[in-house]
Ligand SMILES: Nc1ncnc2c1ncn2[C@@H]1O[C@H](COP(=O)(O)OP(=O)(O)OP(=O)(O)O)[C@@H](O)[C@H]1O
């Protein structure tokens with residue numbers, strides 16, 4: 001089973017990091033290599049350009065892929081299915097035009113020119129609006145095209161908005177919201193190994209923003225402590241092995257990071273002591 005992942009650019013590092021956290025440690029995957037093995041002998045990695053990954057998966061160079069939703073849509077591949085939203089690489093594809101120009105809405109683009117690295121998505125967007133500008137495909141620095149009279153507007157990626165601002169461009173409309181996805185070719189979606197990889201990556205996502213709380217609680221106060229612990233299912237309650245446990249039990253619970261502070265205050269009030277908070281690497285539900 002092979003997973004195609006971005007070989008460079010802003011998605012490379014976070015994708016490798018995610019695979020590592022999921023337990024799929026890369027072996028002999030030095031920079032500039034095309035392939036890397038993982039600790040799982042049945043899973044290898046193919047490094048490819050973010051834009052090429054959907055095609056590689058559809059064509060059989062890899063069975064699974066990790067890249068932006070924008071790239072999957074642009075490639076118009078019909079034989080792949082999304083398995084998981086990995087929720088990083090969040091950005092928007094927007095239609096933007098010069099701030100001080102006369103393009104304020106989509107209708108203003110009739111008979112005009114739009115430059116983009118995403119001609120298919122752009123064509124689909126305009127097809128839905130009934131306005132049909134010329135679409136010019138460029139391979140980078142799209143933001144410059146309105147200033148050199150190549151285009152009247154652009155469809156390009158934005159996240160913080162800095163690049164648009166720097167180029168005195170304003171958003172006219174949103175075309176697509178994107179984040180990084182895990183996807184697989186349709187004919188392998190049911191494969192056990194594919195499901196294992198999906199579960200492993202999902203477990204990292206599940207653990208994000210969660211903390212593991214451990215505390216000791218006098219048995220008499222257990223109900224009170226239980227009542228103030230939020231989160232998944234009930235807490236785990238264990239007898240303390242020590243003969244001198246003094247009638248205490250250990251309570252373990254998974255809690256949202258944002259609830260940790262309040263939970264600690266509340267469980268202490270309710271009689272808990274020896275409270276430990278740790279990070280969670282993975283959480284398989
Ligand atoms: N500013 C951004 N914020 C968040 N995600 C982004 C941003 N820019 C791009 N992305 C996401 O990352 C993907 C790849 O972009 P990136 O810039 O890393 O590669 P690229 O420019 O295609 O690389 P290459 O150098 O191979 O041309 C995009 O398709 C999009 O999904």
Ligand SMILES: O=P(O)(O)OC[C@H]1O[C@H](OP(=O)(O)OP(=O)(O)O)[C@H](O)[C@@H]1O
Nearest residue numbers: 010140141157158159160161162163164
């Ligand atoms: O809204 P912002 O935060 O400014 O992000 C938007 C910019 O990010 C991407 O470029 P990237 O930095 O990947 O450079 P590239 O053009 O070399 O791909 C994208 O093509 C935009 O130019």
Ligand SMILES: [Mg+2]
Nearest residue numbers: 009010140157
């Ligand atoms: Mg880029």
